[in-house]
Amino acid sequence: MPKETFFNLPEKKRRRIIKSAEEEFAAYPFRQASVARIIKRSGIASGSFYQYFRDKFDLYEYITESFFDMKLRRLAPLISAERDRSFFDTFKDLYAESLKLARENPRLEAISGHLYRDKELLSRQLYGIESRALGFYREMLKRGIRQGDLKKDIDIEFTSYILFKLGASVNEYIMERTSLKNWDMKIVDRMIDFMEDGIGKKGDIITVVNKNRR
Amino acid sequence: MPKETFFNLPEKKRRRIIKSAEEEFAAYPFRQASVARIIKRSGIASGSFYQYFRDKFDLYEYITESFFDMKLRRLAPLISAERDRSFFDTFKDLYAESLKLARENPRLEAISGHLYRDKELLSRQLYGIESRALGFYREMLKRGIRQGDLKKDIDIEFTSYILFKLGASVNEYIMERTSLKNWDMKIVDRMIDFMEDGIGKKGDIITVVNKNRR
Amino acid sequence: MPKETFFNLPEKKRRRIIKSAEEEFAAYPFRQASVARIIKRSGIASGSFYQYFRDKFDLYEYITESFFDMKLRRLAPLISAERDRSFFDTFKDLYAESLKLARENPRLEAISGHLYRDKELLSRQLYGIESRALGFYREMLKRGIRQGDLKKDIDIEFTSYILFKLGASVNEYIMERTSLKNWDMKIVDRMIDFMEDGIGKKGDIITVVNKNRR
Amino acid sequence: MPKETFFNLPEKKRRRIIKSAEEEFAAYPFRQASVARIIKRSGIASGSFYQYFRDKFDLYEYITESFFDMKLRRLAPLISAERDRSFFDTFKDLYAESLKLARENPRLEAISGHLYRDKELLSRQLYGIESRALGFYREMLKRGIRQGDLKKDIDIEFTSYILFKLGASVNEYIMERTSLKNWDMKIVDRMIDFMEDGIGKKGDIITVVNKNRR
DNA sequence: GATGAATGAGCGTTCATTCAT
DNA sequence: AATGAATGAACGCTCATTCAT
Numbered sequence: 001m002p003k004e005t006f007f008n009l010p011e012k013k014r015r016r017i018i019k020s021a022e023e024e025f026a027a028y029p030f031r032q033a034s035v036a037r038i039i040k041r042s043g044i045a046s047g048s049f050y051q052y053f054r055d056k057f058d059l060y061e062y063i064t065e066s067f068f069d070m071k072l073r074r075l076a077p078l079i080s081a082e083r084d085r086s087f088f089d090t091f092k093d094l095y096a097e098s099l100k101l102a103r104e105n106p107r108l109e110a111i112s113g114h115l116y117r118d119k120e121l122l123s124r125q126l127y128g129i130e131s132r133a134l135g136f137y138r139e140m141l142k143r144g145i146r147q148g149d150l151k152k153d154i155d156i157e158f159t160s161y162i163l164f165k166l167g168a169s170v171n172e173y174i175m176e177r178t179s180l181k182n183w184d185m186k187i188v189d190r191m192i193d194f195m196e197d198g199i200g201k202k203g204d205i206i207t208v209v210n211k212n213r214r
Numbered sequence: 215m216p217k218e219t220f221f222n223l224p225e226k227k228r229r230r231i232i233k234s235a236e237e238e239f240a241a242y243p244f245r246q247a248s249v250a251r252i253i254k255r256s257g258i259a260s261g262s263f264y265q266y267f268r269d270k271f272d273l274y275e276y277i278t279e280s281f282f283d284m285k286l287r288r289l290a291p292l293i294s295a296e297r298d299r300s301f302f303d304t305f306k307d308l309y310a311e312s313l314k315l316a317r318e319n320p321r322l323e324a325i326s327g328h329l330y331r332d333k334e335l336l337s338r339q340l341y342g343i344e345s346r347a348l349g350f351y352r353e354m355l356k357r358g359i360r361q362g363d364l365k366k367d368i369d370i371e372f373t374s375y376i377l378f379k380l381g382a383s384v385n386e387y388i389m390e391r392t393s394l395k396n397w398d399m400k401i402v403d404r405m406i407d408f409m410e411d412g413i414g415k416k417g418d419i420i421t422v423v424n425k426n427r428r
Numbered sequence: 429m430p431k432e433t434f435f436n437l438p439e440k441k442r443r444r445i446i447k448s449a450e451e452e453f454a455a456y457p458f459r460q461a462s463v464a465r466i467i468k469r470s471g472i473a474s475g476s477f478y479q480y481f482r483d484k485f486d487l488y489e490y491i492t493e494s495f496f497d498m499k500l501r502r503l504a505p506l507i508s509a510e511r512d513r514s515f516f517d518t519f520k521d522l523y524a525e526s527l528k529l530a531r532e533n534p535r536l537e538a539i540s541g542h543l544y545r546d547k548e549l550l551s552r553q554l555y556g557i558e559s560r561a562l563g564f565y566r567e568m569l570k571r572g573i574r575q576g577d578l579k580k581d582i583d584i585e586f587t588s589y590i591l592f593k594l595g596a597s598v599n600e601y602i603m604e605r606t607s608l609k610n611w612d613m614k615i616v617d618r619m620i621d622f623m624e625d626g627i628g629k630k631g632d633i634i635t636v637v638n639k640n641r642r
Numbered sequence: 643m644p645k646e647t648f649f650n651l652p653e654k655k656r657r658r659i660i661k662s663a664e665e666e667f668a669a670y671p672f673r674q675a676s677v678a679r680i681i682k683r684s685g686i687a688s689g690s691f692y693q694y695f696r697d698k699f700d701l702y703e704y705i706t707e708s709f710f711d712m713k714l715r716r717l718a719p720l721i722s723a724e725r726d727r728s729f730f731d732t733f734k735d736l737y738a739e740s741l742k743l744a745r746e747n748p749r750l751e752a753i754s755g756h757l758y759r760d761k762e763l764l765s766r767q768l769y770g771i772e773s774r775a776l777g778f779y780r781e782m783l784k785r786g787i788r789q790g791d792l793k794k795d796i797d798i799e800f801t802s803y804i805l806f807k808l809g810a811s812v813n814e815y816i817m818e819r820t821s822l823k824n825w826d827m828k829i830v831d832r833m834i835d836f837m838e839d840g841i842g843k844k845g846d847i848i849t850v851v852n853k854n855r856r
Numbered sequence: 857g858a859t860g861a862a863t864g865a866g867c868g869t870t871c872a873t874t875c876a877t
Numbered sequence: 878a879a880t881g882a883a884t885g886a887a888c889g890c891t892c893a894t895t896c897a898t
Contacts, residue, residue: 005878031245035872045880050873088414117331150413158387158404159413165383166376173375190372196414198407199364199373200302219861249889259863264890266861433882459673463868473884478869480882516842545759578841586832587841589815590808597807601800618797619804621840627792627801628730628838647857677893687859692894 002062006052017042021059026110030060030121061125064115067108068129071101079140087144088192095188116168137163166191216276220266231256235273240324244274244335275339278329281322282343285315301358302406309402313388323389330382351377430490434480445470449487454538458488458549489553492543495536496557499529515572516620523616527602537603544596565591594619644704648694659684663701668752672702672763703767706757709750710771713743721782729786730834737830741816751817758810779805808833
């Protein structure tokens with residue numbers, strides 16, 4: 001957490017610092033990101049930096065966590081129990097929103113792209129971004145089972161992990177290609193299909209009762 | 215490629231150097247890995263290092279590529295057309311073998327773990343580890359379709375990417391936990407199930423004909 | 429150009445650094461000059477050096493250019509059109525002043541001695557010391573012709589080059605020998621004679637009209 | 643001087659080594675020239691190098707001095723007393739021959755170009771290339787005076803130095819430009835004119851007697 | 857005599873962080 | 878609180894020369 005001094009700063013300055021830092025962490029992974037460049041770009045004295053933040057990581061942590069908090073705040077309504085959506089539809093909603101967020105904040109998206117690739121950071125992260133995300137998926141899975149959208153015998157621990165990684169991969173897949181209009185939602189649909197039914201060819205099938213599907 | 219001088223070295227020394235380097239690259243991602251530490255640990259003069267290798271990357275590349283070549287050599291027989299195995303069974307065989315390899319060479323496994331997370335390196339890698347792996351998956355998918363093991367309408371480009379990443383994730387999942395006997399093959403089974411059928415609950419089903427399944 | 433930090437330094441320290449650098453660059457040509465020695469002699473931390481200067485060349489360039497600027501400032505008044513002096517007298521004035529400068533700043537003289545011998549550096553030098561000097565001689569020659577002090581048919585391109593090199597050689601000649609009082613100005617006179625009349629013996633001559641000489 | 647072992651080598655090998663060394667010293671000034679590259683290009687073992695030569699300088703000295711000896715051997719006939727040529731004509735002959743030599747051996751020419759710019763080497767040079775050249779010019783000047791081609795009162799010490807440097811400068815001037823046919827001899831003529839008569843405009847002159855010119 | 861591996865001091869440079877004012 | 882100069886260990890790498898066989 002940044003020191004109190006940072007929060008006492010006039011908002012404009014605070015914003016300038018954060019913006020510079022975001023640009024730096026978007027352009028470079030944590031280790032290669034340079035405090036000197038952040039300082040120069042934000043126009044503060046190098047001594048001041050350490051009056052606001054314990055060290056480079058302190059600032060980094062603040063930025064990434066702010067982003068995740070914001071993301072969570074945006075995604076939370078979509079998983080509210082009131083909404084009468086199947087597990088997979090909810091998943092799709094979450095993805096649509098995530099992608100919107102990513103498009104709105106490409107800098108922050110780039111930062112978390114770097115973060116996901118850095119084991120050391122991921123485990124250093126105080127509030128545990130990874131474990132929070134895993135927890136989130138775990139809860140979703142449990143609910144999905146309860147709702148009858150998912151097989152009952154899935155390994156929740158394993159599946160939440162897979163879903164987490166899968167999400168990140170799809171994100172990467174989308175981000176690395178220039179997207180035509182709606183192209184990315186088609187990819188999301190493909191991922192959902194993959195999750196729902198897999199890729200194995202089924203035998204000829206007669207669906208007798210399907211009362212559980214919504 | 216290391217220089218000739220390296221290959222002229224007595225095997226014992228060569229092994230000592232490779233071992234030290236593997237330890238270093240297993241402990242740290244490429245950028246953080248220190249030539250000085252490798253030198254110290256292998257007990258050679260710093261000048262010697264550069265008699266053997268063009269630079270740090272030269273050694274790194276040699277180690278990673280040797281590992282991938284060895285892996286390929288071990289996996290190649292499993293995908294031979296003669297073996298009468300379904301797509302998913304083949305996948306499982308590949309996984310079993312990969313895991314065995316990883317258990318035998320935990321250092322090398324750790325190194326490729328780092329490599330997979332390093333975009334810059336991945337694209338620098340001369341023989342294109344990533345694109346080779348993707349190509350491999352692409353071919354497997356095509357064959358799977360031909361054999362009637364897979365749905366006909368899957369997006370090969372996307373699916374090969376997903377399978378590639380999924381594989382790495384499962385690997386990571388397994389590696390990060392101490393394994394009980396056979397625990398890891400159970401995880402592999404779960405992944406195969408996930409791939410094959412997904413996690414969506416199907417309606418009550420009567421399979422009338424299933425002639426395509428082997 | 430050194431960074432701002434350098435110019436913000438207390439004068440004493442700044443001077444200490446410049447002096448150490450001048451000593452180094454006077455003792456060794458650029459490539460052999462050692463940043464480590466400059467650092468040690470000036471008693472600064474090695475990190476500080478790079479807070480003040482972009483790199484070794486930055487400092488070198490600053491020192492040489494400062495010297496050339498100073499030299500130019502000192503020599504400029506001597507070529508002002510108002511002074512009613514012949515080409516050769518002006519040349520002599522310039523030489524006298526140059527030598528005075530060299531005697532006052534033997535270190536800087538030694539540095540430019542090295543510089544003149546370094547083709548690569550000469551061409552890297554931002555403001556083009558060599559081409560500026562050649563331009564200077566070219567202009568002087570043109571004026572000398574206009575004034576009727578020089579033959580009309582000389583090859584200005586070639587002659588300016590020769591004069592430039594001649595000047596450097598004479599400088600070297602003088603610098604390499606310990607000088608008695610006024611000895612060096614006698615050498616300059618000899619050079620001027622050489623330039624003016626050459627060393628060829630003329631026939632017995634009756635000068636009938638000499639209206640062009642001043 | 644190279645060690646005896648070098649001279650015991652089969653001529654072919656000796657020549658290969660010398661050629662590689664010449665290429666290296668032509669491409670780089672002494673300090674930047676790399677023993678490793680010479681070794682590689684000549685295909686000998688690095689240990690062998692030091693069995694043939696004391697060190698890098700030993701080889702360098704051998705090459706430069708061989709060149710100067712050869713040059714002297716070529717130029718010597720031109721200054722023989724029997725030839726009935728004026729001082730300046732002899733000078734021109736010497737230049738013509740020097741240039742021919744330079745065109746025939748551009749590598750060696752490049753090497754001496756570097757050598758002339760390196761004070762330290764010049765003074766290290768055992769047999770004293772510089773002082774021998776100066777001695778050569780001194781003798782020529784003395785003879786020129788005796789023959790009545792030169793003014794009697796020139797400072798031989800100074801003038802020989804100037805002539806030496808002037809020669810090198812003209813060489814450089816010529817070498818740096820691509821030469822049209824005969825262009826370089828025109829430059830030599832200009833230099834001789836410069837030496838003979840200088841660039842000062844003479845008054846209107848009536849030459850009464852010119853019995854001393856040949 | 858030939859080989860080629862071994863040596864190690866030295867290079868210029870970086871950078872997060874601390875210190876003094 | 879703000880400044881910005883100071884720090885120094887560490888980095889990857891070079892190279893003429895020596896040594897062991």
